[in-house]
Amino acid sequence: MMQTETRPSSDTFKEKIYETFDHLHKHPELSWEEKETTKFVEQKLKDAGCHRVITFDDCTGVVGDIGNFSGDCPIIAIRADMDALYQEVDGKMQANHSCGHDAHMTLVLGVLYSINNNELLKKRIGVRFIFQPAEEVGAGALKLVEKGVVDEVDYLYGVHLRPIQELRSGFASPAIIHSATRSVQFEIDGEDAHGARPHLTQNAIEIGAYIMNALHSLYFDPTIPHSAKVTRFISGGKNTNIIPGKASMAIDMRAQTNGLMKELHQRVLEIIHNAQEIFRTPIHITDDYGIVAAESSEGAQEIAAKAIEKVLGSEKLAEGIITPGGDDFHYYKVNVPRLKATMIGLGCDLQPGLHHPDMQFEVDSLFNGIKIFTEILKIHSVED
Template identity: 65%
Template structure:
């Protein structure tokens, strides 16, 4: 146990000190692939993208296929005055816990005879496109149950506790350009003021009223217009919105209303408005059977007193694209309390590294439960 804990800490330190951005996880892929091979996994990498898959156990007919996912990429942010890649969302910890789970179960041949285990190290979660790419690669086509794990901030889940499901909301972004000609400040009739059009749009977005019983927000997070000379009326501007809803259905309603408002501005001002980005991540579709297995694993490992309710959060994760695109996959994501502070994505985020062993124990117990036959494919 002590040897495993030391190896886990060394592995975490390596990933933490060598972060790589989305779709650039080249060295991380090589490192993980080597560790998977060393542990006896069948390893698969890809010619056109980063990411790596490791398989161990019995993939024979009638055996359940259980997948465990770790995201690999870091964020790009300012850390102590320097813009650089930084693991402030816990992906270094997620990779470490999934590898630790492999190291734990590779010594249990009786378990591996009963199930096939696929470890999926996924790139580009932070840009919301890695899961979709791996779905295209067919990595979950034969998967029965799929588990993820994510560190949770201390305000949400206390250290030492864990949740059997993270109910992420749907998230999205819509960006657009207002395109027109500048004019002299003395001749406002020769153009449409892009600042005024942008202000009209912001006020109109605030009139969107959807079901108040389901959490949702739409907020402008970018508004760029004008230049150094204040006597020029700007004809062009750039705006962007961050949009969130707790369900996929409400997100689609929210998105449709935003696009309708943008069209109304085109019609009212007779101006060109081009959508430059329209992107979203699906809300969680947690399967009750997978959640129940995770719940039992947490109770066995941490005790019932350290089991928390499913976490409902407006944050998003592209993990949920797997079940949206392949509905036969029964999935959940475990939320791990670890004393994380000040919060996810904070450049100086820290957490209790001892919690890594809790995550490894919970994931290992999930696989053990499947080997015991508590859930059928």
Template identity: 50%
Template sequence: MLQQIDDKIRQAYNYLHENGEISWQEYKTTNYIEEILQSYGCETETFDACPGVVGKYGNFDGTVPVVALRADIDALWQEVNGTQCANHSCGHDSHMAMVLGVLYLIHSLEDLKDQVAVKFIFQPAEEKAAGALKMVELGVVEDVDYLFGVHLRPQAEVDDGYATPMIGHGATKLMEIEIDGEDAHGARPHLTHNAVNVGTQLVNAINQIRMNPGVPHSAKVTKFHAGGPNTNIIPGKASLSLDLRAQTNPVMAELEEQVEHIFKSIEFQYGTTIKVGAINQIAAAMTNEEAIEVMRGAVVSELGADYTLEPTVTPGGDDFHFYTIKKPELKATMLGLGCDLNPGLHHPYMTFNQDRMIDGTRILTRAVLNVYGFNKEFSN
């Protein structure tokens, strides 16, 4: 049974890996997954407002708890082998394959369908930090009691073959900034404030932020564009992107305050305008001990106590945690799966041990069964 399910997981992974789609454009992915969900007896729901699909498997008459599994479905836009393309360098292709694997495995335990209520949430736009909020807005988790997620972990955090029952993500804020001034002739620098100089001052000020080193945090400029093809024009405008990170929400608030002070100081110094455009924000993880213990038991059952780690803290972010922020009573946690992932997440040539996808599927399935108190064996 497990070998057949492993083959199906790899088949789904290969398709999803080769057909990645960026945030808010995941329509082919949605259609592919919806067909699989329906073929296994799920009632499916798609949305006019966005891509994404939800499958309901089992008995939703209110007599049993509803357990949901969430997989993020978007890819990143990156240069790979000299070509810009949608690339699943964050492992979302494997997350989808594993959550589908849970459906395959639960369905193989035929006597359970009337005794469980499992919701499979395939969520768009995690990389934009907006998909989870959209799913909440659409009422996807209103009836959910437990929510489980999964994410591949880099080798630096979780060794191959190990797993952690909770990923303690930090808070993230992504900001688009515009320096708004007028161009001038290269011979008349006194007529404008060079946006390159203004932007450089901003970069230097961001790099000088100092806060409590006891709480991990960082602030950095990840894009800086000014000027055009004419080298004799002093640019008055520039665009920058900022990436702010903090392990806790209070430290993120302090970091945001310092950045805002920098903006105001530079505006006053140069007599220019700094406009804050699009903002994507992810809150730090809100943990639930009951969900963590359910997942811990699942990891111990499937991998053994020696391969079960304590909750892992990471500076990375994930919009998964908006589900619990918007619905605090939700019992949620995210499985962290060690899989020899190198060189790291978001690297265009990221690789991982694909054999671990069946481990992730077994652990997630065991967590679902643990909620209902079922002790089923997964036969080979």
């Protein structure tokens, strides 16, 4: 269970946050399947006073607008991701919010709850709340970019809970510097043979071993964090006297810069192609997708840092977090270069780690995040 402090029944706002989180945590949905989550958030946006709430015919996700969208005021957007992971929990495969997206949605709704009665702020800026599907498969942000959800936005902020190893509860960072990520999935499509006749086929396990060893021979600038490793290798069956000709494999790649990822990706494709030539066995790439590295904006980071200092104090303002993890949030900035964007890292004593089926965090840390984002909006309403 998630950790919370005693819930004061007299505190209506806190109870609303707890109830929102409890509902989202108990009703996880997978990427592109967030139908009930979309309906739930849509109703919350309407109930909280958004004058425009947008859903989409061909995908999940929902956007809510509040404030001044007349064209004379800056538009500030806050994005939350919606989808859960599919993993084994207590011996059962199921959807599970082990990446904190239930917390992100709750936090962003909490910001809306905090400002919906602030008439002065709503006169000075427009605020767009973006609830994005399919972050875990690296595709949701691109879909919403196509929908034009950030076309009129000036500043975009995101948030992600951070593991306890990076940030303790009570701390926050104005930027998460995610790496570029990429996954290549492929099938080795040879023929099986009798174990007594190895000359009649090419062993798919040996082809896979060649590919794994070749990955270890890749060398790039050691000052730029990067990695490439096999994360799936399925071959063979119940019978041990059959040499398998087929295998299913996947390679995960990470690089701190988009430039290095481009080079790493090309070399991995060359290794797969070379294996096909050397072993004279067809290898079919079935999927090849990735997420760009962070390209945060200094202006957005500076405002986020001011807000963190105001809410938590200067001693709780952490430096930008460099991480090999990835997030499709950064597609918004890469595809709309004029956009000023940053993702805030929120300390919450999260452990044992993101994507762990038993991930836990201090839910009351969400109130720090709500205050930080509310302060960001207040800064924009005064400075812009």
